Amino acid sequence: MGDVVRVALAGLGTVGAGVIKLIDANRSLIERRAGRPIEIVAVSARDRNRDRGVDLGRFEWVDDSTALATHPGVDVVVELIGGSDGPALVLARNSIAQGRAFVTANKAMIAHHGLELAGAAETANVPFKYEAAVAGGIPVIKGLREGAAANEISGVFGILNGTCNYILSTMESAGRDFADVLAEAQALGYAEADPSFDIDGVDAAHKLSILASLAFGTAIDFAGVDIRGIRHVIAADIVEAQALGHRIRLVGMASASDKGLFQRVQPCLVPLEHPLAHVTGSLNAVVAEGNFVGRLFLQGRGAGEGPTASAVVADLIDIARGETGPAADPGVRGLRAEGIPRPGDRRRTLDDRLGKHHPFRRVQGQGWRHHHPGGR
Numbered sequence: 001m002g003d004v005v006r007v008a009l010a011g012l013g014t015v016g017a018g019v020i021k022l023i024d025a026n027r028s029l030i031e032r033r034a035g036r037p038i039e040i041v042a043v044s045a046r047d048r049n050r051d052r053g054v055d056l057g058r059f060e061w062v063d064d065s066t067a068l069a070t071h072p073g074v075d076v077v078v079e080l081i082g083g084s085d086g087p088a089l090v091l092a093r094n095s096i097a098q099g100r101a102f103v104t105a106n107k108a109m110i111a112h113h114g115l116e117l118a119g120a121a122e123t124a125n126v127p128f129k130y131e132a133a134v135a136g137g138i139p140v141i142k143g144l145r146e147g148a149a150a151n152e153i154s155g156v157f158g159i160l161n162g163t164c165n166y167i168l169s170t171m172e173s174a175g176r177d178f179a180d181v182l183a184e185a186q187a188l189g190y191a192e193a194d195p196s197f198d199i200d201g202v203d204a205a206h207k208l209s210i211l212a213s214l215a216f217g218t219a220i221d222f223a224g225v226d227i228r229g230i231r232h233v234i235a236a237d238i239v240e241a242q243a244l245g246h247r248i249r250l251v252g253m254a255s256a257s258d259k260g261l262f263q264r265v266q267p268c269l270v271p272l273e274h275p276l277a278h279v280t281g282s283l284n285a286v287v288a289e290g291n292f293v294g295r296l297f298l299q300g301r302g303a304g305e306g307p308t309a310s311a312v313v314a315d316l317i318d319i320a321r322g323e324t325g326p327a328a329d330p331g332v333r334g335l336r337a338e339g340i341p342r343p344g345d346r347r348r349t350l351d352d353r354l355g356k357h358h359p360f361r362r363v364q365g366q367g368w369r370h371h372h373p374g375g376r
């Protein structure tokens, strides 16, 4: 058995507490698989006295989370604070500069600063890992970078936000309106008090931009994602879609071609025969099309304490094993964003992106309407 991997944990909310619980519950199998024990040695959050359902007395408490970058005796810093900038980014930059391995679940930070951080990690030759940042517990990054590594990927798409999928599938099963289901989701704790990042498609766009960079070897280009959320979807749209054998899903989709990088998040009409139509509730799913493997379909929990902690600890196990790989694709392609489509190019269904004809289109600002040949 090798030396202990000593971990500092910044952020003790849903995911941070989940990581502690997972390591406690699966300690011996993690040690066996990692070949070394993985021990949390120091932790940090805002409120030292908050009950988090885990015993924190055995860890060193550090008031300033950014100080974990230089805290003595730490091998890996795990950032689970969140936010694209602020203490999370300071901690990331400083940890990498100190030559410390860095693990995060922070899709907002990776979408905005991933390229800089990956470059710094490569220069410093330190592991930099973020499996939990895309689709939570689903091993999408590993799937693309390892399992599908031999393939040219022509497209990736998927359901990348569990809150939106919960709202859309509840609207569908209960025949209720958006605002009503959103209010209930907030009361149940499935949606944030400020749900805009989720329902306006920003969270899905963060994940899509990371996914696209991994699939196509391009620089992360969050600004190049064309984003539409689900605020304007009404119950009647769902009924209309159902009558025609479709379901409405918020789909993130990306492809790369000679024209550039195409990235879009939008509500889509998904035919019932497509597997994405059957992703219900808060589940996430990612589809990747490889030129030798064909279609890959990965489905699972994209958020929550257990699933997200599972991805974070998988990164820690990789680091313990010395299997870290490059933080970004070494052959980063300089593709520019394809650009915002012209008004005549408004056909935006999933099938359109897959090259199949489909009699639907989006009428901007009015939710979804189907397009009758010769009609509206």
Ligand SMILES: NC(=O)c1ccc[n+]([C@@H]2O[C@H](COP(=O)([O-])OP(=O)(O)OC[C@H]3O[C@@H](n4cnc5c(N)ncnc54)[C@H](OP(=O)(O)O)[C@@H]3O)[C@@H](O)[C@H]2O)c1
Pocket (backbone or CB within 6 Å): 010, 011, 012, 013, 014, 015, 016, 044, 045, 046, 047, 048, 050, 065, 079, 080, 081, 082, 083, 087, 105, 106, 107, 108, 132, 133, 136, 302, 303, 304, 305, 308
């Ligand atoms: N929740 C999920 O299912 C999920 C899934 C995938 C990825 N993620 C990502 O994982 C990260 C953490 O998410 P979460 O849901 O665990 O968030 P959370 O429950 O809100 O927890 C955030 C933690 O960070 C601490 N914190 C906030 N501001 C801080 C500051 N300025 N200095 C030090 N500590 C600070 C908080 O401290 P206090 O507890 O003392 O307030 C809290 O412990 C985010 O990047 C999120 O996008 C989450």
